[in-house]
Amino acid sequence: MKTNSQILDLFVDLQKESYNWREDIIINKAKFIEEIDGALKDKEIYSLRKNVYSICSIVNYPKRDNIGLRNIDKDGDTVVFKKNLLLEELKQVQKAHTIGRAKYYLERLKKSITEIKTSKINDINLNRWKEYADIITDSLWILDKRDTSGAHFGWYWGNFIPQIPHQLMMRYTKKGEWVIDTFVGSGTTLIECKRLGRNGLGIELNTEVVRKAKGLISRENNIHDVTAEVIQADSRYVNLKEILSKYGIKKVQLIIMHPPYHDIIRFSSNPNDLSNAKTTEDFIKMFSDVIDNTTPYLDEGRYLGIVIGDKYSKGEWIPLGFYVMNEVLKRKFSLKSIIVKNFEETRGKRNQKELWKYRALVGGFYIFKHEYILLFKKGK
Numbered sequence: 001m002k003t004n005s006q007i008l009d010l011f012v013d014l015q016k017e018s019y020n021w022r023e024d025i026i027i028n029k030a031k032f033i034e035e036i037d038g039a040l041k042d043k044e045i046y047s048l049r050k051n052v053y054s055i056c057s058i059v060n061y062p063k064r065d066n067i068g069l070r071n072i073d074k075d076g077d078t079v080v081f082k083k084n085l086l087l088e089e090l091k092q093v094q095k096a097h098t099i100g101r102a103k104y105y106l107e108r109l110k111k112s113i114t115e116i117k118t119s120k121i122n123d124i125n126l127n128r129w130k131e132y133a134d135i136i137t138d139s140l141w142i143l144d145k146r147d148t149s150g151a152h153f154g155w156y157w158g159n160f161i162p163q164i165p166h167q168l169m170m171r172y173t174k175k176g177e178w179v180i181d182t183f184v185g186s187g188t189t190l191i192e193c194k195r196l197g198r199n200g201l202g203i204e205l206n207t208e209v210v211r212k213a214k215g216l217i218s219r220e221n222n223i224h225d226v227t228a229e230v231i232q233a234d235s236r237y238v239n240l241k242e243i244l245s246k247y248g249i250k251k252v253q254l255i256i257m258h259p260p261y262h263d264i265i266r267f268s269s270n271p272n273d274l275s276n277a278k279t280t281e282d283f284i285k286m287f288s289d290v291i292d293n294t295t296p297y298l299d300e301g302r303y304l305g306i307v308i309g310d311k312y313s314k315g316e317w318i319p320l321g322f323y324v325m326n327e328v329l330k331r332k333f334s335l336k337s338i339i340v341k342n343f344e345e346t347r348g349k350r351n352q353k354e355l356w357k358y359r360a361l362v363g364g365f366y367i368f369k370h371e372y373i374l375l376f377k378k379g380k
Contacts, residue, residue, distance in 0.1 A: 025059060025083040028071045029113060036110045045099045056090045079113045082131050123174050135170055141341040160258050160307055165189040168256060169196050172303040178252040182235040182294055183259050187213035190228040197224035203235045206268050234272050236289040240297045251299045258307040259287055261320055280318055288327045298378050309371035321372040332379040339373035
């Protein structure tokens with residue numbers, strides 16, 4: 001019999017693991033494996049289906065649990081499932097036409113809770129890959145609204161939506177690893193670092209933006225006890241070797257860059273600001289200096305993500321994204337993906353949709369509705 005304090009402890013622990021009380025279900029792991037092993041011993045498919053049906057019934061209706069499948073002890077061994085996905089797996093077993101195929105599905109289900117299979121670059125359990133519905137694997141990202149939860153606040157002209165660093169960190173880092181954002185702005189990446197348990201360093205040129213970013217980042221609860229530091233510096237010249245040595249590390253595992261899209265928005269009057277580059281060629285040269293100064297501190301085989309958009313100037317489309325891509329490919333990087341991300345509106349075009357449509361019709365161009373997320377893998 002669990003006391004109220006034990007139930008509270010369980011609730012708090014599961015919250016830390018992003019447990020969703022509406023969608024998820026907690027199962028007694030040992031008992032579940034026992035039931036699967038029992039079904040695997042069946043020699044007739046009818047008997048196997050009957051046993052699996054009993055499990056489904058308990059998952060759907062806990063009051064029918066007369067075997068302790070839903071028993072949750074404070075110090076017990078439990079496993080959390082997405083309820084709908086667990087039911088899908090069990091129903092697939094029931095629908096199998098042969099005993100061999102049914103047992104194959106059961107073995108796969110057992111493996112999903114007894115073995116963890118991850119890659120070298122993330123914590124995604126490939127034995128339970130269906131549960132990662134929130135991770136995007138398509139090259140077209142339709143994200144209409146930015147995440148404004150917690151410390152995220154869209155005050156900064158150049159900030160990007162938190163879903164971008166969230167997705168990149170989930171795919172290309174493990175908990176406890178290090179991320180650098182070379183144009184950290186309002187601190188979006190570092191807020192996500194605190195949420196996901198990654199250590200983050202952000203570099204920002206503008207002193208006032210640094211001050212505001214630090215304030216926002218401090219508002220995000222640091223439940224994983226990670227580093228989230230903003231450094232006021234020019235990413236072309238910042239001494240990363242010295243900064244990293246303070247934390248006892250030599251390399252990081254992910255670099256995110258979200259530079260100005262040249263002079264579309266002037267972020268300051270500082271001549272070192274990339275938004276003040278006199279020409280497109282100057283912008284590319286300044287950005288290349290950032291690449292050369294920071295990417296040597298990225299581990300081999302790890303990823304660089306660049307968020308960049310194109311621009312329109314003097315009646316001509318300027319493909320900044322592809323210019324930047326070509327510069328990176330001159331270094332020891334291979335291109336892994338070009339993701340096209342939509343945006344419905346910007347602060348500069350808000351409430352001016354009809355005006356921009358008129359301008360497009362007059363000028364013979366198309367209105368920007370996308371930007372790129374370029375993903376590169378560092379070679380040897």
